[in-house]
Amino acid sequence: MTVRVYIPDIPEFLPLVKAAETMSGCAVRAPRDGYWTVEAEHELRFSRKSLQLGPAIWNSALSGGFIGRIVEYGRDEMVIESEP
Amino acid sequence: MTEAVRLNGVHHTARPTWKLRETIEFYRDMLGLPLIHAVSARGWGSADHPDFLHFFFDSGAGSTIAFFYYLGHEQPDHLIHRPKFDSDAVHTAWRVETAAELAAWRGKLEGNGVQVLFQVAHEVVESFYFRDPNGYFLEIGRPLRPLTELDARDARLTLQAAVEEEDRRRARSEELGDIESVWRAKGTLVAQALVRAP
Numbered sequence: 476m477t478v479r480v481y482i483p484d485i486p487e488f489l490p491l492v493k494a495a496e497t498m499s500g501c502a503v504r505a506p507r508d509g510y511w512t513v514e515a516e517h518e519l520r521f522s523r524k525s526l527q528l529g530p531a532i533w534n535s536a537l538s539g540g541f542i543g544r545i546v547e548y549g550r551d552e553m554v555i556e557s558e559p
Numbered sequence: 560m561t562e563a564v565r566l567n568g569v570h571h572t573a574r575p576t577w578k579l580r581e582t583i584e585f586y587r588d589m590l591g592l593p594l595i596h597a598v599s600a601r602g603w604g605s606a607d608h609p610d611f612l613h614f615f616f617d618s619g620a621g622s623t624i625a626f627f628y629y630l631g632h633e634q635p636d637h638l639i640h641r642p643k644f645d646s647d648a649v650h651t652a653w654r655v656e657t658a659a660e661l662a663a664w665r666g667k668l669e670g671n672g673v674q675v676l677f678q679v680a681h682e683v684v685e686s687f688y689f690r691d692p693n694g695y696f697l698e699i700g701r702p703l704r705p706l707t708e709l710d711a712r713d714a715r716l717t718l719q720a721a722v723e724e725e726d727r728r729r730a731r732s733e734e735l736g737d738i739e740s741v742w743r744a745k746g747t748l749v750a751q752a753l754v755r756a757p
Contacts, residue, residue, distance in 0.1 A: 481749040483713050486704060487682050508756035509709040510749055531681045538717065540745030 476557035478519050478543035482511040490526045491536060495519070510539055519543075521553045571615055572651060573625040574695060577634040579612070581692035582626055589671050592616035595623065618653055640694035650696035652686065661685065661701045683710070716752070720745035 480495075482488050484506040495503045495513040498520075504512040513519065523533045536553065537545075547554040576582045587594050596615040602608035609632040615623040640646055655661050665675055665687055678687035686700030724744040725735040735741070 479746070479750075481746060483709060485682075485707065485709060485713075507753055509712060510753065512753070529680055531679050535682065537739075537742045538745075539713065540716070540720065540742055540747070540749045542743070542746045542750065544743075545739050 476559070477514050477516055478541070478555050478557040479512060479514045480519060480537065480541045480543075480555065481539040482513060483539045484509050484511060487532050488536070488539065490528060491521060494521060494526055515557075517557050519555045523551045523553075568620065569622040571623040571625040573613070573627060574649075574693070575634075575638060576626045576628055576693050578692050579628045582628075583614075585692050586616045586624065589668075589673070590616075592618055592624070618651075620654075624651055642690070642694060642696075647696040650688075650698055652684075652698035652700055655699060655701050657701060658685070661687070661699065664699050716745055716748050717741070720748055 480491070482491050492503060492511050492513065495501050498515075501513060501515045501519065504514070521536065526533070528536065533550075537555075541555060543555045543557050545553070546556050583594070586592050593616065594614060595617045598611075598613040600611060600613070602610050609629040611630060612628040613625060614628075615625045618624050655664060665678070668689055669675055673689050676688045676690070679685070680703065681700075683703055683706060684700040685703055686698045688696060688698050691697055721735070721741045721744070724740050728735045728740075
């Protein structure tokens with residue numbers, strides 16, 4: 476199984492794409508139909524502080540939709556895993 | 560043949576007030592919104608309708624914000640504004656164009672002793688929030704970027720995911736109680752759209 480996040484190709488969400496491009500084991504696909512695809516085999520992990528996102532965008536960061544399940548989504552850390 | 564119909568902006572929104580002087584002083588004198596119209600009338604329509612004032616302040620670009628003041632009518636408990644997220648969902652958000660204008664408005668309000676509750680950059684607008692003498696929630700914001708066709712398409716998918724997920728939950732006598740379920744449903748919709756995409 477894979478975990479996959481769709482990120483709308485609009486400016487406020489692009490820090491997530493930039494972060495994903497530096498993560499090992501993570502594939503980033505250029506936008507198709509308006510959505511970036513960020514994919515990993517087991518886990519995706521984002522940090523609000525390193526993304527430099529304010530609370531509004533951080534709390535809507537997955538609004539493009541995702542495949543998987545959230546195992547942690549606090550003030551500063553987000554972990555999404557593939558479904559078993 | 561049916562002609563296409565469209566709206567052309569906001570003429571007015573209206574809310575009741577039980578603080579006549581304070582409301583006029585806040586909107587006209589402090590915010591500086593010109594008072595441009597006032598209706599004063601005997602109660603009419605429903606039999607229990609009190610005599611009333613209905614007055615309008617110019618909030619720019621052809622829009623107004625209006626109030627009703629009902630004479631001799633005590634404020635009912637259910638219309639006392641309670642400062643919580645659900646009551647504050649009913650609010651007025653005014654638009655300015657630049658960061659400098661936003662800062663100038665914030666300075667003007669704070670200079671007049673109005674508490675700015677918070678300022679935040681949302682997805683497409685940066686805003687700050689405050690209250691009028693009635694407790695009503697007010698917002699002044701500036702657009703951060705123009706809305707695009709992708710914003711509209713993404714919005715359609717978000718609401719489609721939410722409505723369909725809520726229907727599925729209702730069919731199981733469950734409620735839709737978290738946004739993760741919506742995001743997962745939307746992920747499935749986006750995946751399907753990408754399969755069909757050229």
